[in-house]
Amino acid sequence: MTTDTTPALSFRRYPSTTALQCFETAARHLSFTHAAQELHMTQSAISKQVAQLEEMLNIALFYRTSHRISLTPAGKTYYLEVLNILKHIEVATTTLMSHTDNTEVLSIVSHPTLCSRWLIPILKNFNDRHPLIRLDIQEQAQPFFYEDQKVDIAFLYGDGIWSGMEALKLFDEHCIAVCCPAYLEDNLLSHQALSAGHATDVTLLHIRSRPSAWYEYFKQQDISIDGTFVGPCFDTFHTCIAAALHGHGIALVPQRLVTPELEAGSLVQVWDYASKGRGAYYMAYPLSHGRAHKTKVMIDWVKSVLE
Template identity: 35%
Template sequence: MRRRIPSTQALACFEAAARHESYTRAAQELALSQGAVSRQIAALEDYLGARLFRRTRHGVVLTACGADYARQAERLLASLERATLDAAAYHGGGTLTLGAVATFATRWLLPRMPRLAARHPELIIHMETRTRPFMFGDTDFDAAIYAGTPEQVRNWAGTRATLLLREDVLPVCSPDLPGYRPGATPAEIARLPLLQQSTRPYGWRQWFDAAGVAAPDALRGPRYELFSMTAMAAVHGAGVALVPRILIEDELARGDLVVACDRMLPGERNYYLVAPAQREEGVALRQFREWLLDEAGADGEVG
C-alpha cells in the first residue's frame, strides 16, 4: 500500500524553518534559496490542508498545528538519519545505540571495547551520554547504562534492568598530597582537604559516620560534578577524593593516585544495563549484555 507521506525535502525545509522560525535562516542552513524553502513549505501545507506558519511583522511563527507537527518531524527525521547512517555502516552484524553515563563510559567501558570487538567483530555500538531516566519510545536508544539506586531503577517505567557493578567508594589522593602519610586512619583523613562530589553531596559524611569518626568539615571543600573531575583534581594534589575504584584503575596502576585509607564504603548506587521491557530483545543487545556481565563479573536481573 502506498504510504501517504510528503517528500523528505519538504519536511527538511519545514523542520529547519520551524527550528529557526525563519525561512531565510533555513535556506542558509540547507544551501537553498529562500524562495525554494517557501515553495516547499507551501507545497507541504497544501498537502496537509493546514497552515503551519503565520506571518508577522518580524517574520514567521508556527501555528499550533505547525508546532505539534514540527516536534514530530524533528524526531522522525533524526530517526531516519540515524537509520541511514546505520545502514551505511552495516557490515553483516548488529547495531546497538547506547545511552551511558559519561564517566563510566570513558573510564570503564571504552577501554574494554577492543575485547568486545575481538569477541563480536560484527557488532557496532553507537554511544551517547545520558545521565537520567528517559522514555525509550521517545528516543532511538536500544539500551542505557545507568548509575542509580535500586529504587530508581524499579521506578523507571517500562524497563528491565541488569545489575552490572556496585558503586563502592574509597578515599584516594596523590602520594604527594601535603599532610598525607601511607596507611592514614580515618581521623587523619578528616584533617586533609576533602574533594566533594556534587551528585553525592553527603558521601564524605557517610564515610566518616561508617568509620565512627567525627568530621566537622565533612561537607566542606570544592565540589565537582563528575567522578572524572574529582579524580583529576586529586591527581593534581587538590585533596582526597571519594570515588569508585573501578573508575580510577589506570591512575592507581600508574601511581598517580594511592588509596589513602583502605576503608571502603558500599555505595548507594549501582551500574545497570537498562532496556525497554516491551521491545523484543535482539541478538545485538543479548550479545552486549552477556559480554558486559562477563567483564563485570556480575549477574542478576533487577525487577
C-alpha cells in the same frame, strides 16, 4: 482473506521533508539566502516552500521585512519540534544504512563514568570478533533504568533487583578519597589530622546522586567532621574525577574507576580507608532478551572479562 486491523491515521496532510528542511534551515539562519546556499537551492525556491508550509498550517511562521526575517512565537515552537523530527529521521536513516540485513544492533545503556572507564576498555576487539553485532551505546547519568526504554542490556549501579530484569553482578563498590599530588602537599593531610578533626579546611567534591557519601565515609570511621555537605557538586564521577585532577579538592570515588590515575600518580589516595557502597555494579537485561543471540554474546563476553 487477511484484514488489516491497524487503525488508520486520521490526519493525512503532512508537510514534505523538503518543506521541513527549508523551514528548519531558514529558521536556524534567519535568512532565506543562507538557507538557499546551505541546501543548494534558489532563494525563491526556499521562500516558496516555506510559504506553502505556512499555507498548509494556516499560520505565519516568520515575520518578514524588507531586510530580514524573524520567527513568530508559533514559528519558534514549531522550529524546535521540526528540528527534533529531522534529527530522528537522520538517525533512523543512518542506522539503517550502517548495517546489512545480517547485522544485529545491540542497544546498551550505561552510567557515563562506568561506560568510559570500564565498559569501553573491556569492549576492545569486540567488533573484530563479532562484526555482525553493531553496538549502540547510550550514557545515562540517572541511577535508574526505565523498563520502557528500548534497551537490550544496561550497566547499572544498584541492588541488582529490577522488575522483569536478570542481573549479573560485576563488582562491589569501594570508594576512596583521592586528589592530585599538589593538593595533598599544599594541605598536608594525614589520617592523624583527620582523626583529630583537623581536616575541615579542605574542599570536598560531591556527586549529585550521592549527597550523603562523605558523611557516610566519615561515619564508618567514627569520625565527626563539620562541613561534609559543603563543596562543589557534579553530575557524574567522571567530572568529579576531572575536578580532582585539576586540584579543585578531594573526590570520593570508586577505587576501580580511578585505577589508571592512581597507577600513573596523577591522583593519590588521601586517607588509607575505602568505604563500602550500599550497592554494586551490575549488567542487567530484560528476561525476554536473555535468549537472543546478540544478548548471549555480550553476556559471555562480560563473563570472560570477570573470570
